Amino acid sequence: MSQAAKQSSAAELRQVIEEMPASQIREVANNAIGLEGMIPLWFGEPDVSTPEFICNAAAEAMRSGRTFYTPNRGIPELRDAIAAYTESLYGIAMTMDRVTVMASGMSGIMVSHQLLVEPATNVVCPVPLWPNVRGTVDILGGEFRPVPLRLVDQSWQLDLDRLFDAVDHRTRVIFVNSPGNPTGWMMWSDQQREVLEFCRARGLWLVADEVYARIVYGMKHAPSFLEHADTEDRLIVINSFSKPWAMTGWRLGWLITPDRFGKTLEMMNEFNFAGAATFTQIAGITALQEGEEFIAAQIARYERARDLVYERLSKNPRIQIGWPEGAFYAFFSVEGMTNGLAFCKQLVRDARVGLVPGTTFGAPEEGWLRLCFANQLETLNTAIDRLEACLPS
Numbered sequence: 001m002s003q004a005a006k007q008s009s010a011a012e013l014r015q016v017i018e019e020m021p022a023s024q025i026r027e028v029a030n031n032a033i034g035l036e037g038m039i040p041l042w043f044g045e046p047d048v049s050t051p052e053f054i055c056n057a058a059a060e061a062m063r064s065g066r067t068f069y070t071p072n073r074g075i076p077e078l079r080d081a082i083a084a085y086t087e088s089l090y091g092i093a094m095t096m097d098r099v100t101v102m103a104s105g106m107s108g109i110m111v112s113h114q115l116l117v118e119p120a121t122n123v124v125c126p127v128p129l130w131p132n133v134r135g136t137v138d139i140l141g142g143e144f145r146p147v148p149l150r151l152v153d154q155s156w157q158l159d160l161d162r163l164f165d166a167v168d169h170r171t172r173v174i175f176v177n178s179p180g181n182p183t184g185w186m187m188w189s190d191q192q193r194e195v196l197e198f199c200r201a202r203g204l205w206l207v208a209d210e211v212y213a214r215i216v217y218g219m220k221h222a223p224s225f226l227e228h229a230d231t232e233d234r235l236i237v238i239n240s241f242s243k244p245w246a247m248t249g250w251r252l253g254w255l256i257t258p259d260r261f262g263k264t265l266e267m268m269n270e271f272n273f274a275g276a277a278t279f280t281q282i283a284g285i286t287a288l289q290e291g292e293e294f295i296a297a298q299i300a301r302y303e304r305a306r307d308l309v310y311e312r313l314s315k316n317p318r319i320q321i322g323w324p325e326g327a328f329y330a331f332f333s334v335e336g337m338t339n340g341l342a343f344c345k346q347l348v349r350d351a352r353v354g355l356v357p358g359t360t361f362g363a364p365e366e367g368w369l370r371l372c373f374a375n376q377l378e379t380l381n382t383a384i385d386r387l388e389a390c391l392p393s
Contacts, residue, residue, distance in 0.1 A: 024360035042354040045248040046374040057286035061279040074101025097259035105240030105253040117142040121172040127362035156185035177209040182370040184324025214244040337367040351386035
């Protein structure tokens with residue numbers, strides 16, 4: 001065999017990359033986006049555009065020449081605004097030295113795991129969970145250890161004993177997404193304290209994805225690990241502008257970490273994306289300072305939508321659904337469904353409704369689906385009518 005043939009027979013890319021499964025969310029959506037009559041409930045985003053006052057701030061920043069490179073950790077004005085927002089929201093002290101601006105919450109997850117995950121280490125995490133989290137662990141050669149939530153009387157619950165039992169000498173991180181995608185599960189303050197104390201005792205890192213912290217019902221914000229942590233705790237909190245301010249396409253987020261990692265995060269951002277776009281950061285300041293009325297209006301819409309979707313789906317004797325305490329998803333199982341991905345593709349073809357199979361989030365079995373209810377009530381009613389007409393017999 002020639003040398004060229006030998007080279008071509010070898011894997012061209014790292015094995016873990018070549019073996020990674022494609023996103024089932026994208027697999028359902030890619031060939032269906034733009035179809036006439038389509039009701040797209042697959043992505044985790046609201047049905048409204050970014051509000052005008054935020055867009056105007058970005059446009060004015062561009063017109064005034066704010067289009068150049070920025071400091072790797074973000075412009076000081078935004079970092080200071082995030083610190084002030086965090087102080088006001090949670091009633092805790094926060095300084096900009098602990099804040100690093102990211103080019104999306106997703107980049108925040110990746111950079112956090114680049115700091116902590118390596119081969120022969122593992123990450124313990126409650127599931128179901130957005131699949132990109134596991135993807136970052138896989139890419140870095142770590143082991144992802146899922147701990148399933150249990151659905152008890154329509155309520156998602158986490159057994160902390162099972163979570164702690166999954167930890168061993170190779171565990172580096174406990175990762176918690178609360179409020180959770182796709183379930184809407186929320187970790188309350190008492191469990192947060194227990195998890196934080198466990199991590200302190202074991203010398204573990206706690207990575208908290210709190211991008212849905214403002215998408216909650218009956219309260220201003222979800223419980224946060226920041227409310228219980230000391231400034232030097234091994235805690236990284238990930239957040240994003242995408243969900244509360246309808247800025248999913250802007251790609252802007254932030255991390256809160258111990259301030260001793262500022263220089264390290266500056267370097268990591270340099271090697272990953274250099275820095276978030278200047279004008280989006282200016283828009284982020286406006287969102288933080290002027291966006292509370294918009295958030296309140298959106299939450300009121302989402303709450304009505306949640307109640308509608310839950311009421312309709314829970315009445316179907318073949319559907320089992322958990323009550324979403326936060327976020328804007330309904331996660332439910334359908335009796336008799338044996339292939340969720342095939343069903344979602346069929347639903348696109350036959351009913352023009354876009355949902356996502358639960359197996360992509362780590363559901364323990366087939367039959368689970370995720371529906372994003374950040375939409376108009378009339379649209380959701382139509383989508384559920386079409387869904388129920390297509391349920392397997």
